[in-house]
Amino acid sequence: MTRLHVPFATILSFTLFLFVGATVFAGSTTTYTMVSYSGDTWYNWDNTSQSCACSNAVDWPVTMVFRTYANVNRVKDILGGDSGSSMYLRANDGNGWFWDSDGGRKLPISGYPTGYYHHVRLYAPYPADYFYSAAWGRYVLATTHIDWNEFSFNQQFGWSETAEEYFAAFFRNRGYSVSEDTFWMANNDSWPSGRWGEGNRNFYLSNGYATIVVLP
DSSP, X not given: OOOOOOOHHHHHHHHHHHHHHHOOOOBOOSOOOEEEETTEEEESEEESOSSOOSTTSEEEEEEEEEEEEOOHHHHHHXXXXXXXXXXXXXXXXXXXXXXXXXXXXXXXOTTSOTTOEEEEEEEOOTTTTSEEETXXXXXXXXXXXXXXXXXXXXXXXXXXXXXXXXXHHHHHTTTOEEEEEEEEOSOOBSTTTOEEETTTTEEEXXXXXXXEEEEO
16 A cells, blocks of 8 residues: 655645634724614624624624615525625514624636635525515625635735625626615724734725615
């Protein structure tokens, strides 16, 4: 039997890569708060776990609302792309507080290799997979960000406002009504210059206003 001898340094390097890739780096913000509208309430950032609805365990701000006849799977079907890692949103649809988790959809950034994506996560009560209100009908909340060089030691994430603009254009170009920066979500963070956090791993950039997409 032929034995394969793998250098220890190679094994260590691969193990460290897997560890870094699987590690969740919780962020922090000063604008984490509850938002209420038309009978529903939610936190304006998603969280890295369900153990704490708090400002020092955030991932990305809520930057989009899909409304009228939206549900999570319908939005994902329009987007296509690949699933990503899951995060968690705390909300109350009038029937009590709940956590929803979602991996969202990742769309490759044109002109870049694997590991560069626009990433949107979609949140709503389960199992209906949509909120309902008199103002918005059936709607879904979404966070947006960019995954930059995701499968390397130099991975970076963030630029939520830039990703929001990308997804707004994505739906507008497919004939949907899009109103950019029209609902005050109160999660403005370091606008317009942005800031680095978690050792220059996460770039926070949000003007606090969410884009609304109508799905008729």
